[in-house]
Amino acid sequence: MSKTGKQxxxxxxxAVNKSLSDSMFSEEEVGLIVRLAWTARRSNSTIxxxxxxxxxxxxxxxxxxxxSDEAGSVEG
Amino acid sequence: MKYxxxxxxxxxxxxxxxxxxxxxxxxxxxxLIFGExxxxxxxxxxxxxxxxxxxxxxxxxxxxxxxxxxLSKGAPxxxxxxxxxxxxxxxxxxxxxxxxxxxxxxxxxxxxxxxxKKFKVMETDQSASLLxxxxxxxxxxxxxxxxxxxxxxxxxxxxxxxxELIRLKDAIENGVEGxxxxxxxxxxxxxxxxxxxxxxxxxxKQLDKQLQAANAHARYSEELTVLSARLExxxxxxxxxxxxxxxxxxxxxxxxxxxxxxxxxxxxxxxENRLKAExxxxxxxxxxxxxxxxxxxxxxxxxxxxxxxxxxxxxxxRGRSISKQRQELEWNVKRMKEASGNNTCGTCGQxxxxxxxxxxxITDLESKIxxxxxxxxxxxxxxxxxxxxxxxxxxxxxxxxxxxxxxxKKSDIAIALRRVNDRLAGTDKQSMAEIIQxxxxxxxxxxxxxxxxxxxxxxxxxxxxxxxxxxxKISRDGGIGGGVLRHSKAVGQxxxxxxxxxxxxxxxxxxxxxxxxxxxxxxxxxxxASSDQSGRDYTGxxxxxxxxxxxxxxxxxxxxxxxxxxxxxxxxxxVAALISVSDAVGAWIIDTPGARLxxxxxxxxxxxxxxxxxxxxxxxxxNELTLSQAGTWLGDRVSARYELISVGGRDSDSEIRRxxx
Numbered sequence: 001m002s003k004t005g006k007q008x009x010x011x012x013x014x015a016v017n018k019s020l021s022d023s024m025f026s027e028e029e030v031g032l033i034v035r036l037a038w039t040a041r042r043s044n045s046t047i048x049x050x051x052x053x054x055x056x057x058x059x060x061x062x063x064x065x066x067x068s069d070e071a072g073s074v075e076g
Numbered sequence: 077m078k079y080x081x082x083x084x085x086x087x088x089x090x091x092x093x094x095x096x097x098x099x100x101x102x103x104x105x106x107x108l109i110f111g112e113x114x115x116x117x118x119x120x121x122x123x124x125x126x127x128x129x130x131x132x133x134x135x136x137x138x139x140x141x142x143x144x145x146x147l148s149k150g151a152p153x154x155x156x157x158x159x160x161x162x163x164x165x166x167x168x169x170x171x172x173x174x175x176x177x178x179x180x181x182x183x184x185x186x187x188x189x190x191x192x193k194k195f196k197v198m199e200t201d202q203s204a205s206l207l208x209x210x211x212x213x214x215x216x217x218x219x220x221x222x223x224x225x226x227x228x229x230x231x232x233x234x235x236x237x238x239x240e241l242i243r244l245k246d247a248i249e250n251g252v253e254g255x256x257x258x259x260x261x262x263x264x265x266x267x268x269x270x271x272x273x274x275x276x277x278x279x280x281k282q283l284d285k286q287l288q289a290a291n292a293h294a295r296y297s298e299e300l301t302v303l304s305a306r307l308e309x310x311x312x313x314x315x316x317x318x319x320x321x322x323x324x325x326x327x328x329x330x331x332x333x334x335x336x337x338x339x340x341x342x343x344x345x346x347x348e349n350r351l352k353a354e355x356x357x358x359x360x361x362x363x364x365x366x367x368x369x370x371x372x373x374x375x376x377x378x379x380x381x382x383x384x385x386x387x388x389x390x391x392x393x394r395g396r397s398i399s400k401q402r403q404e405l406e407w408n409v410k411r412m413k414e415a416s417g418n419n420t421c422g423t424c425g426q427x428x429x430x431x432x433x434x435x436x437x438i439t440d441l442e443s444k445i446x447x448x449x450x451x452x453x454x455x456x457x458x459x460x461x462x463x464x465x466x467x468x469x470x471x472x473x474x475x476x477x478x479x480x481x482x483x484x485k486k487s488d489i490a491i492a493l494r495r496v497n498d499r500l501a502g503t504d505k506q507s508m509a510e511i512i513q514x515x516x517x518x519x520x521x522x523x524x525x526x527x528x529x530x531x532x533x534x535x536x537x538x539x540x541x542x543x544x545x546x547x548x549k550i551s552r553d554g555g556i557g558g559g560v561l562r563h564s565k566a567v568g569q570x571x572x573x574x575x576x577x578x579x580x581x582x583x584x585x586x587x588x589x590x591x592x593x594x595x596x597x598x599x600x601x602x603x604x605a606s607s608d609q610s611g612r613d614y615t616g617x618x619x620x621x622x623x624x625x626x627x628x629x630x631x632x633x634x635x636x637x638x639x640x641x642x643x644x645x646x647x648x649x650x651v652a653a654l655i656s657v658s659d660a661v662g663a664w665i666i667d668t669p670g671a672r673l674x675x676x677x678x679x680x681x682x683x684x685x686x687x688x689x690x691x692x693x694x695x696x697x698x699n700e701l702t703l704s705q706a707g708t709w710l711g712d713r714v715s716a717r718y719e720l721i722s723v724g725g726r727d728s729d730s731e732i733r734r735x736x737x
Contacts, residue, residue, distance in 0.1 A: 002592040004659040005265035008584050009577050016576045017569075024566050033272070033570060034577070038659065040275075041224055041268035052275040059279075063566035064559065
């Protein structure tokens, strides 16, 4: 079964993310970002805006979680 | 992308409305539309292309396809193509809403050009509309929608004309030109990454602004700390000044009380001070008078006349002397007259001369008086020519008089001061003076301290105002800092990941296409009838950076050159691979697949197409596929069969008929 461009991009993004020593993102999160990017690509501008908004929120949530994780580790 | 239906009206040989159901079911990816030459196979594939891209994006204008039968009537008529297709969206397959349905409609009004004797068509009132799941899309963005699903430059691969197989073969043997390479990148999904990167860069710009604000926040905080320290110092200074001031005022009060306790002494001292002040005034006035006198004497008004003035002054002096003499004589005469009957003076009682002598002497004296009066008048008279200097002299004399008066006043004050000193003889004058001096010093210091306190108060107010502004700025930019930094880092990481994905995506997808194309090619070759075994030695195809496709080495490690027939098969293998890796395209329309293939390769291709999972809509000529061949080669992989036929044998009035299996 061949892979589509999207699937390749997801695999590649996961691999690149894994290679980052201080990545803030999980495998699932990076994959979701790429899949959402593909959804945005073939959507109209309104939906596209919503999708990018969703991605932006996801990234912000990850950064917040990272801060609280750090705070937790300091407290711990 | 999967085609659902095609509807044409007055398009090519299809007069009126005709439609094709193109839906395929799992396991049956093929739709066959048979048609002899001139029955409208290419018209239908062109209808799909025209509907997707319009006349501007198509090699053939829509006007060319206005139905000739309708044209011959001479009246304007509508030409329309409606294409329905679905597109998978990023939802699980079991979700019934895992795809969107697109309904793309394009039309124009065909008008026969009356100026032309031939059938020249004007394409007027063009319109296009796109509904996605029944919702209309802005007409301005229709083309961008279609481009995202299937780039126009790539459409010749996916809406494939067997007649153009050689051109496609040349394209992939010589490498794809720039536009196609971009389209290829688009099919591979590179724009999805670049669009996301653009969006993330915008987010990062906003975060950078917030970070700048956070930096400013830090700067403000630093400034606030510095100002706080300065304010604290100023407050300490002010507190010290206030304490000094209080002590000074206390000392002043003590000194004032000391002074009040010796009130009499105070009164004497006040007298002394008053006299000293008066003396100062007198001395000042005296100095002014003396200056005036000096000024008079320095003027030269009297110099040329000084001798005359002196003379006049001398004469005046003499006049005054004469006058005195006359007065004495008059007194003597008076005395003598009073005593004219007595021997003694009535006033002083002295013995007087005899009467006869008296009369003589009175006469004599009166004569002398007359002389003296005459002489006095002469001596005291002022010459007219000396009037002005004389007046000035009077002024000068006035100054002298004033000076004398002032000198006298000064002398009187000096006497009064001596008396005051005498009064103070019994008091501790020196101690009082010291107290007064100390009080004066303390008063002066109080003034200075008050000024310093006022200045410090102003500085403190300024600092507090400055700090208040800073606090407002800090409050306004509050709540940012570490969180923004983390957020920015997170966005930066995603951007970094996307950049690296974008950079490697084309290469990775190319490798995937190479792998799949090789598999496809080997499968097609494997499908060939046993008479042609030459391709069975191939182990792979290679696709260069420019998407030039070459045969790899054979199983013996020898380089292989593709023969003509195999080159054609490579095109099928490559396009099929392209469709496999593209999550957007997903369907293949092939017009006359066997136009450039020999029977062996054609059979291999049919078998290959039947084995695919992606939708395949094929428009074969009867010599490319007979019904029996279809049964053998395609088996049960066909969802629908259609036949294009002419009504009444006219090429401009075709019909689409579904063939029931």
